Structures are given as structure tokens and as C-alpha cells.
């Protein structure tokens with residue numbers, strides 16, 4: 001069966017390390033977004049099954065769900081450790097999130113990263129037809145197009161980077177950076193979330209690789225490969241989130257949460273447990289709010305949902321310990337027999353419930369130190385009751401800040417500023433909340449996940 005045929009375009013093959021299989025909760029923005037993007041257009045989604053096996057690629061799992069076909073492979077323990085925990089998440093992730101101090105470079109991890117990319121290329125060779133559009137996602141798979149080209153693939157291949165891209169002065173801290181980053185030129189189109197990220201890529205290619213900018217806007221390397229780099233800010237499935245939030249009251253869990261609040265204003269945070277999300281700084285800012293505003297004691301409640309993530313990486317285990325300690329400390333300082341200031345939950349929830357939790361909250365607190373986009377910020381806004389919307393407090397270092405001008409923008413490292421913004425948000429009059437919410441909804445309605453997918457694929461196909 002041909003999948004993903006649409007409007008005369010070729011089949012769509014999406015490749016990403018993380019795949020959201022139909023029965024799974026997608027606790028990452030890439031998986032949430034690709035699921036929404038594929039469900040409408042259809043296509044084939046290829047990636048890691050999320051499971052481990054004796055040998056990488058030994059078992060190939062195939063599944064069809066409506067218009068989407070899934071083909072996933074298991075990773076061997078050592079490939080998983082070197083590729084995913086190692087080079088992707090101990091080397092590239094901190095580098096891309098402006099944390100050179102956390103970059104842990106190991107040649108063995110790099111070898112594993114290249115090995116898994118080669119295995120992906122090998123598996124994909126049997127799946128790709130000549131007219132297919134291939135869409136590769138994220139930092140796990142940077143060299144994939146170059147490896148497919150070596151095997152003779154001539155299809156249009158696009159790449160989307162879901163993380164921020166730091167300036168060239170930081171990228172060059174990566175040992176052998178050029179060997180890896182130069183392979184981006186094997187794609188026809190490289191998409192990034194913001195204009196700032198695109199400029200960083202351009203600067204890297206022009207100043208480090210020695211590329212030139214062609215008159216048609218394509219970047220041309222000294223070897224003669226040329227590609228286009230453009231910003232495509234990712235969106236959410238706005239109509240779906242709106243619909244799900246407006247039915248939120250049908251869920252017992254939402255009813256239970258509201259009842260437990262006893263009229264208190266709710267502040268909500270939803271993040272993977274990741275050091276890039278600024279969670280300790282956020283807890284500190286909330287503690288500062290309680291310190292400077294005794295009148296808010298017993299009147300406010302902070303719910304932080306933080307599903308554990310990448311537990312094989314030491315920094316992620318450490319931040320989990322730190323947050324448990326901080327939540328305990330803050331609750332110990334301020335709790336009363338009938339009030340717990342922080343509700344700290346290490347579980348993940350499906351979108352159907354999250355949208356109800358967002359809608360129950362007077363404030364959405366989204367304060368990453370760096371974030372490619374941050375879909376939670378967008379989901380929070382789209383989940384609000386138009387008659388009585390909550391306020392978004394948003395880090396200026398999330399890609400979403402470039403679009404959501406109706407948020408209260410903060411520097412997450414400035415505890416005082418975040419505490420102040422929380423105070424302002426909790427007091428904000430209805431007319432101002434509505435005005436700010438409308439401004440943000442206009443953006444979310446226009447630039448939703450369908451518009452994002454179409455813009456990227458149209459550019460790739462053109």
C-alpha cells in the first residue's frame with residue numbers, strides 16, 4: 001500500500017529517533033507534533049521503537065494506524081548507551097542548549113552515534129521509493145542524509161532541528177564539529193524554529209565552513225553542495241487542544257483537581273525533567289513569591305508535572321534529586337495542615353487530561369533556560385476558557401517567546417523578576433487577560449501544526 005500520497009505530492013517518510021506509537025503518551029514535543037502532523041496527511045514514520053534488543057535492527061516492527069504506517073527498530077544496549085544517552089544527550093544536547101560546561105565528549109559515543117545513523121540509513125534504503133519526500137528530524141540524526149546520499153539516494157531530503165542552535169563561537173567547542181555539522185549540506189532544506197537559530201546556522205557555514213551565500217538564498221559549501229536554511233516555527237494542533245480543553249470537565253481527574261483546590265488559584269508547570277527547563281530556578285521563584293507575599297499563603301497552589309526523562313544521563317538523575325529536595329524544603333517552610341504549596345508530580349499524562357489541567361490554572365509557568373520552541377506554552381494558551389483565560393509567564397529564551405507577545409516575558413535566571421511576574425499574573429484584571437490571550441490565540445490559530453508541516457513540505461518539494 002502507498003502511504004502519505006497527498007495532492008499529487010510523493011509519499012512522506014518521517015524519520016526521527018523518538019516515535020509516538022499509537023498507544024503511547026508522547027511526553028516530548030517532537031513526538032506530539034509529528035503525531036499531529038502525520039495523522040492528517042498520512043505517511044510512514046521510521047525510528048527507534050523505544051525498546052532494547054540483543055542487536056540493533058534485529059527486529060523490525062511494523063504497524064498501521066489509520067493513514068500512518070510505523071516502522072521501528074530496537075537498539076542494542078551498547079548502541080543505546082553510546083548513541084542516545086551518549087553522543088546525542090551528553091554531548092549534543094548540552095551544547096545545543098548553551099551548556100558547554102555539561103558537554104561530555106567521548107570518541108566511543110561519537111562512534112556509536114555514527115554507527116546507529118548508518119544502521120538507520122541501511123534500513124531506510126529498502127523503504128524509500130524514488131518520488132518520496134524524506135523528512136529527518138533532530139540532532140540524533142544530523143549525518144543521515146549524507147549517509148543516504150553515499151548510498152545513492154537522490155530524493156528530496158529535509159531536516160528539522162527541534163532544539164535551539166547556539167552561535168558559531170559555541171559550536172566550535174565541539175571536537176571535530178566540522179565533520180558533523182558540514183553534513184547538514186547534504187539536505188535540500190534545513191528548518192529551524194526561529195530566525196535567531198537560522199542566523200546561527202548561516203554564520204557557522206559562512207565563517208567556519210567557508211561557504212558562500214548564493215543570490216537565491218541557498219548556502220553553498222566549498223565542495224559545491226548547496227542547501228536552503230529557513231525558520232519554520234512549529235505549532236500545535238490548535239483545534240484539537242481547544243476541543244479537548246472544552247470537554248475537560250467530563251474527566252473525573254479534572255473534577256478532583258478543582259475540588260482539591262478549594263478555590264485557590266492554580267499555577268501550573270509541565271516539563272520533562274530536564275536541566276534545560278529551568279525547574280530549580282522556577283521553584284526558587286515560587287518560594288520567593290511566598291516569601292514576599294504572605295497574603296498569598298493558602299490562596300495559591302503550584303502544580304509541577306515533571307515526567308522523568310533520559311534517566312541514563314547523570315545530570316538528569318541529579319536534577320531529579322535536587323528538585324525532590326527543593327520541593328520538600330519549600331513545602332516544609334510554608335505548608336499548613338490544610339495547604340501544600342507545591343504539588344510535585346513525576347508522572348506523565350495524556351493530552352486529554354493535560355488540557356484540562358492547563359484550563360484549571362490561572363497561571364501557566366514556562367521558564368526554560370533555553371528551549372527550541374516549547375509546545376507546553378502554546379498548549380496552555382489554547383486550553384484556556386476564552387471568557388476567563390489564564391496568564392502565561394514565559395521565558396524569553398524559549399522559541400515560543402518570539403511569537404507569544406501576549407505572555408509576561410521573563411528571564412528565568414532572575415528569581416525576583418519571575419516572582420514579580422507571578423504576582424502580576426495572579427492579580428491581572430479580566431480585560432487584560434482577555435486582550436493578551438486573544439493576541440496569542442490569533443497566532444496559534446494561524447500558525448498551527450498543519451501550517452507548519454505544510455510550509456516545510458511545500459518548501460522541500462519546491
Ligand SMILES: O=P(O)(O)OC[C@H]1O[C@H](O[C@H]2O[C@H](CO)[C@@H](O)[C@H](O)[C@H]2O)[C@H](O)[C@@H](O)[C@@H]1O
Nearest residue numbers: 018028029030138162163234371372373374375
Ligand atoms: O525523545 P526524548 O529524549 O524523550 O526527548 C523528548 C524530545 O525533546 C526535545 O524536544 C524538542 O522538540 C519540541 C518540538 O519541536 C520543541 O518544542 C522543544 O523545545 C524541543 O526541546 C527533542 O528535541 C526531541 O528530539 C525529543 O524527542
Ligand SMILES: O=c1ccn([C@@H]2O[C@H](COP(=O)(O)OP(=O)(O)O)[C@@H](O)[C@H]2O)c(=O)[nH]1
Nearest residue numbers: 026027028029030032272348349374375376
Ligand atoms: O505528562 C506529559 C508531559 C508532557 N507531555 C507533552 O510533551 C510535549 C512537551 O513538548 P515541549 O515542546 O514543551 O518540550 P520537550 O519535552 O519536547 O523539550 C507537549 O506536547 C506536552 O503536552 C505529555 O503529553 N504528557
